[in-house]
Amino acid sequence: MTLIPNQRHLFDIPDDVAYLNVATMGPLPLAASEAGQRGVARKLRPWTIPDTDFFEDTKKLRPLLAQLIGADETGIAFVPSVSYGLATAARNLPLAKGQKILLLADQFPSNVYTWREQARATGAVIETVSVTGNVSLSDALIDAITPDIGLVACPHVRWTDGARIDLAAVGARCREVGAALVLDLTQSCGAMVCDVAAVRPDFVVAAGYKWLLGPYATGFLYAAPHRREGTPLEQNWITREGASDFSRLIDYTDAYAPGAERYDMGERSNFALLPALHASVQQILDWGVANIEATLAHQNRTLAIALEKRGLATGPESGRGAHYLGALLPETAPADLTARLKAENIYVSKRGNRLRITPHLFTTQTDIARFLAALDRHLG
Template identity: 30%
Template structure:
């Protein structure tokens, strides 16, 4: 699918320059149609709740295909925080290294029962070398986001994998701010755990998330809230003893049906795209904005890896964001900076619109 064809699936883009996907994207028409049909069936009583429930298994299979893993290693959960908390509760108490500026859903869960070492930023930036230096033989796990939400920096995951291997630590990777816009090379990273909430770059409704666990570690997983889905299919509903499923489905949350039906539709859409083409498209637009913003005197406070998220530092960032919104451009203010994100539906005209307004 070409970018212009993909763009045509988003009605909101007819009137808005949407650069706020790091917060949340507009709804693609195929996903919205799926949800609308489900609501109509619910309202009219024509729905089949067993079919709705099956959306979880189908979405799991689609997600596994997207990331290149065995569906048996994938848990269907409700959020990134739930994924991190599941791992935190499943592993023995250990020293966990995490960036101090990490998004809280990948920070706070580790504080429950573990000794957290929060690596401070230097000059406002999380430094790859500082994360590596913080690792030692007492470290049990390193938890990072591939793309940092506040800075838009893409961390070198293969380098972090090599560093954790040297000290015998595990690697937990959050790809919520990257998967769907940036391609992911599972063989190069080999994470012990990978988690993503689908409501950003994967275009899912909020409430559908996944945790992938290396096959040799699946047996350690323990559900945060054991329930009827913990035993795996065929599911039972009454009485009996708790015998956890042999695969990662043992940590499935009881599903929010509408979220998972929307996720299934969104993943079908994402699988129609070439991930490498999507990444090249998004990074090209990000590079253009950085270069043109610097030409008009704005600072890009990130000297790390380039991602599809661009953060520009400016005086009166709140005022700038308000002017952008008044001009039909959606972005997010983060203190003294404004954050922009490029998906496959964005184009050159979006960059031109931002530069024109910021130039004023």
């Protein structure tokens, strides 16, 4: 692994802006913005768009998305949101009455509402895992996976505090008890290494607008090989066998294109968003996810020490995502702390009683120094 030098020159971030909030929304690289603008310009003259363009962007992007998680490209589908991908997973994971769906406390709402609805529809029961004592969230989750668990839905990193889940161990335990595993990698994909061959989940979903540095309303779904013959949410034309031959679209067929493509959303051929996402994902792969993780770990290690000295505990590095800091705020912290920081062009977020600090490769030492100095003023 190689530590990556600062990459601010690839982004449109002014020198006086300290943007430490990728967990809310990652900025587009300049190259992605330019690719998106070129893409949307095609719609100015639609007569210049060949039929093949409905297929080329997805054809080029699908293997790149697979590479992010060590998957095969036939397992990748295009979705506009995590909720869409999770709804697809829910439709294709049968549960029996009384079986349990295992969730984490404080899990992101999209990964709660989907399973509440599934529980109502099937008679399954939601069980929520919380941490007590010195047990890690990861160990608590693994201990809760018992034979009556039908499905485990979890992230790699919890969005509120950065708590890290040992996905390989969770996957192994799920297989032992026969439970399905659904992962939401939105807060980790592009910043942490995840190998689906080691974890062996049933479904994976990730939104593209955070750590993938892509546009809003982009994302992908991964379906394991034994989950690729299921029922999609939509019955659209472009996922059907032979759809590229426009002259024969009225030769209706029940046959789908191979692999997880059947789960692709309708109007997947977005001429503006897909080129931008492609450029962002290509940049991440050029940097290397392992290198990104190592660089952000090195950067955040120093920042965590500085926060700890100020009484803001971030927890042990082994228990959190290396790219993620959730600093526990004192009770005396002003309620409008993030607004005060924003007024100084310093951008972080607050989740519960934690200050969520998520820098990236564009973050400079000057950004960090300004942030810490502002904390001293507002918390002192």
